Amino acid sequence: MRLLMLALALSLAPSFLPPPARAEFVPLGPVSSWRHDNAGVVLEIGDARLRIDAVTPEILRVRLAPDGAFEREFSYAVVPQPAPAALDLSETADALVARTSRLELRIAKDPCRLEFRDARTGLLLHRDAPSLGMGRDGVRVARWVVRERDGDGPERYYGLGEKTKGLEKGGSLFTMWNTDYFAYDWRSDPLYQSIPFYIGLHHGAAYGIFLDNTARTAFNMGAGNAHDLAGFEADAGELDWYFINGPAMRDVVARYARLTGRSPLPPLWSLGYQQCRWSYYPEGEVRRIASTFRAKRIPADVIYLDIHYMDGYRVFTWDRSRFPDPKKMLDDLEAQGFHVVVIVDPGIKADSPYAACRSGLDGGHFCTLPDGTPFTAEVWPGTCYFPDFTRPATRDWWGRLFRGLLEEGIDGFWTDMNEPGVWGGTFPPFVRHDFDGAPTDHTMAHNVWGMQMARATREGVSAIQPGERPFVLTRAGFAGVQRYSAVWTGDNVASWEHLRMSLPMLLGLGLSGVPFVGADIGGFARAPTAELFTRWLQAGALTPLCRAHTEYGTPDQEPWSYGDSYEEINRETIRLRYRLLPYLYNEFEKSCRTGLPLMQPLVLEFPDDPRTFRIEDEFLVGDDLLIAPVVEENARARRVYFPRGRWHDWRTGRIHAGPGDETIDAPLEALPLFVREGAIVPTWPVMNHVGEKPVDRVTLEVFPLAIWSSIAAARDTLYEDDGHSMAYERGGFRRTPIEVLRQGSATVVRFGAPIGEFEPAPRAFAIRLHDAAEPGGVRLDGRELKRRASGAREGWDWIAGERLVEVVVRDPGRAFEVRVE
Ligand code: MIG
Numbered sequence: 173m174r175l176l177m178l179a180l181a182l183s184l185a186p187s188f189l190p191p192p193a194r195a196e197f198v199p200l201g202p203v204s205s206w207r208h209d210n211a212g213v214v215l216e217i218g219d220a221r222l223r224i225d226a227v228t229p230e231i232l233r234v235r236l237a238p239d240g241a242f243e244r245e246f247s248y249a250v251v252p253q254p255a256p257a258a259l260d261l262s263e264t265a266d267a268l269v270a271r272t273s274r275l276e277l278r279i280a281k282d283p284c285r286l287e288f289r290d291a292r293t294g295l296l297l298h299r300d301a302p303s304l305g306m307g308r309d310g311v312r313v314a315r316w317v318v319r320e321r322d323g324d325g326p327e328r329y330y331g332l333g334e335k336t337k338g339l340e341k342g343g344s345l346f347t348m349w350n351t352d353y354f355a356y357d358w359r360s361d362p363l364y365q366s367i368p369f370y371i372g373l374h375h376g377a378a379y380g381i382f383l384d385n386t387a388r389t390a391f392n393m394g395a396g397n398a399h400d401l402a403g404f405e406a407d408a409g410e411l412d413w414y415f416i417n418g419p420a421m422r423d424v425v426a427r428y429a430r431l432t433g434r435s436p437l438p439p440l441w442s443l444g445y446q447q448c449r450w451s452y453y454p455e456g457e458v459r460r461i462a463s464t465f466r467a468k469r470i471p472a473d474v475i476y477l478d479i480h481y482m483d484g485y486r487v488f489t490w491d492r493s494r495f496p497d498p499k500k501m502l503d504d505l506e507a508q509g510f511h512v513v514v515i516v517d518p519g520i521k522a523d524s525p526y527a528a529c530r531s532g533l534d535g536g537h538f539c540t541l542p543d544g545t546p547f548t549a550e551v552w553p554g555t556c557y558f559p560d561f562t563r564p565a566t567r568d569w570w571g572r573l574f575r576g577l578l579e580e581g582i583d584g585f586w587t588d589m590n591e592p593g594v595w596g597g598t599f600p601p602f603v604r605h606d607f608d609g610a611p612t613d614h615t616m617a618h619n620v621w622g623m624q625m626a627r628a629t630r631e632g633v634s635a636i637q638p639g640e641r642p643f644v645l646t647r648a649g650f651a652g653v654q655r656y657s658a659v660w661t662g663d664n665v666a667s668w669e670h671l672r673m674s675l676p677m678l679l680g681l682g683l684s685g686v687p688f689v690g691a692d693i694g695g696f697a698r699a700p701t702a703e704l705f706t707r708w709l710q711a712g713a714l715t716p717l718c719r720a721h722t723e724y725g726t727p728d729q730e731p732w733s734y735g736d737s738y739e740e741i742n743r744e745t746i747r748l749r750y751r752l753l754p755y756l757y758n759e760f761e762k763s764c765r766t767g768l769p770l771m772q773p774l775v776l777e778f779p780d781d782p783r784t785f786r787i788e789d790e791f792l793v794g795d796d797l798l799i800a801p802v803v804e805e806n807a808r809a810r811r812v813y814f815p816r817g818r819w820h821d822w823r824t825g826r827i828h829a830g831p832g833d834e835t836i837d838a839p840l841e842a843l844p845l846f847v848r849e850g851a852i853v854p855t856w857p858v859m860n861h862v863g864e865k866p867v868d869r870v871t872l873e874v875f876p877l878a879i880w881s882s883i884a885a886a887r888d889t890l891y892e893d894d895g896h897s898m899a900y901e902r903g904g905f906r907r908t909p910i911e912v913l914r915q916g917s918a919t920v921v922r923f924g925a926p927i928g929e930f931e932p933a934p935r936a937f938a939i940r941l942h943d944a945a946e947p948g949g950v951r952l953d954g955r956e957l958k959r960r961a962s963g964a965r966e967g968w969d970w971i972a973g974e975r976l977v978e979v980v981v982r983d984p985g986r987a988f989e990v991r992v993e
Contacts (some may be wrong), residue, residue: 333367352593429767440895444473502581519556571632584643622648666695682769690717759794
């Protein structure tokens with residue numbers, strides 16, 4: 173009887189099903205043969221095949237095809253790379269040794285195991301676990317590695333994108349499977365983003381591992397063992413991964429960003445303060461919020477419309493009873509200096525008279541069941557279809573749908589629910605996707621679908637408005653999402669714990685290639701106290717994306733919603749951001765070139781200082797600002813760790829010498845903010861929004877180095893452009909080289925000839941030398957400058973109480989020199 177049933181089951185089973193896989197880890201055995209072709213090395217290991225290529229001298233790519241057949245050469249994450257680097261190969265009795273100028277990879281032959289060394293120092297960086305290494309486990313592929321150990325304990329791990337559980341990931345287990353996780357907590361995993369990249373740090377050297385696999389993957393960073401094993405695995409597909417050498421941690425991050433692409437420059441207005449809630453409606457309410465910002469002189473650039481602007485949640489429509497004349501409203505808001513960003517959801521209401529539904533069905537744009545009929549699921553609009561964003565023609569179709577909203581005056585798009593999140597979870601595994609021409613099911617497409625929605629959105633907006641920089645904000649993403657979109661950390665909670673958690677989450681995203689990040693200020697779920705909102709706004713004041721948001725039905729959550737004294741503090745906090753906008757913009761522009769994040773954990777800059785390994789309540793913004801926000805209720809002071817160097821308190825001017833801890837006063841109105849010695853920090857006059865007035869003065873706050881050297885402050889370049897167009901790609905920018913030198917007892921500030929075609933409005937430069945002595949005189953290109961009478965357009969002043977020299981000169985648009993004697 174049993175046999176009969178088995179026979180029956182076998183005969184009914186569709187013939188395309190593979191034989192049931194045995195779930196058992198089978199490590200690689202001995203290398204049976206190998207060859208070295210012009211690009212890399214290919215090894216045969218039983219049925220499996222392993223291929224190793226040098227992408228650059230610092231980056232090796234390793235691909236394991238468990239059944240010997242490599243998949244097509246295609247990646248959603250990795251951008252086209254220049255010609256591969258040379259990989260030299262030599263053979264010993266028991267190993268092959270592959271070398272680039274920077275890396276040495278030893279491949280033991282029996283069994284096949286890998287060991288990576290720095291070619292210059294010889295340091296052993298990373299190796300397969302001897303008894304495990306790479307292997308397969310049914311249809312899964314996995315790799316187990318040694319978690320190294322040094323004098324400071326087990327190897328430290330960083331990255332993995334948007335994860336909770338702290339900045340340093342050692343000892344925890346993580347899954348990559350994009351998940352809509354309302355009100356997650358510090359143990360929740362996985363969340364909205366999947367970035368299968370981590371950094372290892374031991375013996376003062378860092379390296380990176382990037383697993384380029386879009387299936388569900390898991391990273392064991394030393395969980396459940398004696399701290400000596402780590403590993404990663406994928407539910408399907410190849411074990412296709414990259415080893416990235418540093419040894420500086422900054423270089424690992426920069427090289428990872430070289431692989432997966434860097435963020436484009438965003439419009440400057442998107443670095444302004446952004447106000448959101450679920451939802452501002454009807455029109456009168458949106459207008460009231462906008463006018464209140466202006467009346468109260470609280471700077472702001474962006475207002476969001478959440479799902480209530482749509483007609484029955486149909487994306488690309490308006491609810492005309494709530495918004496009778498969107499164009500008029502948007503014109504008026506624009507006149508007030510506001511940009512409007514709308515949410516766009518991927519679910520298209522299955523309702524055939526509706527245009528997006530009809531054209532989607534006609535074009536075959538929706539994800540399907542295996543038999544080709546459109547797949548449906550329930551979400552805000554009711555029963556929905558879902559565009560297959562992994563299909564190029566569908567991305568184009570989606571992109572064209574934005575024309576109407578753009579023509580009405582919408583400036584940016586917020587892609588939500590794109591994990592995908594639907595009522596009850598996500599798509600079932602059998603849902604079909606084009607996967608850019610290699611049709612597959614949801615198992616492989618899930619983690620990239622949201623990123624492809626952000627991509628289709630960005631590309632569509634760019635095609636419709638080719639001269640303008642798009643602004644896209646996405647909840648879901650995969651490695652490389654930074655090429656298309658900013659990222660926010662989803663549905664957090666209005667609690668002190670969430671404020672604390674938000675910092676390592678944002679730092680982890682930055683270490684994983686995504687610079688434009690922010691958390692919902694004040695918290696999304698539930699309502700913050702006045703103090704929590706104020707402290708969160710301070711912590712968020714210098715995060716790359718600065719957006720307050722709250723869920724449906726909560727009390728008002730605007731900077732003025734907590735009474736006059738809080739309003740005053742919140743106004744000043746936002747003004748601080750606007751003063752520092754040119755600094756943020758300069759650092760962003762650097763990030764677009766280097767791939768380094770704006771928001772940096774101390775360990776990125778000081779990986780040789782063990783004190784920094786786990787600091788996650790302080791961070792650097794750009795190269796020179798150290799922020800130590802207050803993240804504890806009722807605290808009016810906090811301990812701050814100052815890494816080596818001297819740090820100037822932005823508010824009080826006090827100087828703190830690191831390394832060491834100090835207790836810093838932090839009354840409710842204070843955001844502890846410090847500037848590294850040697851920095852030149854550009855600031856602007858505060859405005860109510862970007863572009864309210866021409867910038868008539870660029871102030872350079874100069875914090876000279878304490879040690880005697882001919883360089884008094886780091887060389888720097890001031891970057892400027894029009895802030896919104898793509899002209900910067902064709903020379904439409906201005907770079908002004910600035911250096912501050914010591915010549916005897918004089919300090920010389922030298923401005924180089926500006927480079928580029930962008931012409932700023934006529935303006936002055938104010939140079940403020942901190943920690944200075946009273947000057948005997950000041951010269952501009954050799955000519956004596958007068959001590960400044962108030963209101964004079966040029967001249968200098970000495971503010972004894974602040975030990976500050978301030979020199980104001982007109983920008984002559986050419987090289988010039990200010991000499992303070
Ligand atoms: O099911 O659009 O994370 O920011 O306000 C909730 C409503 C859908 C989730 C987003 C949140 C947004 C909300 N959305």
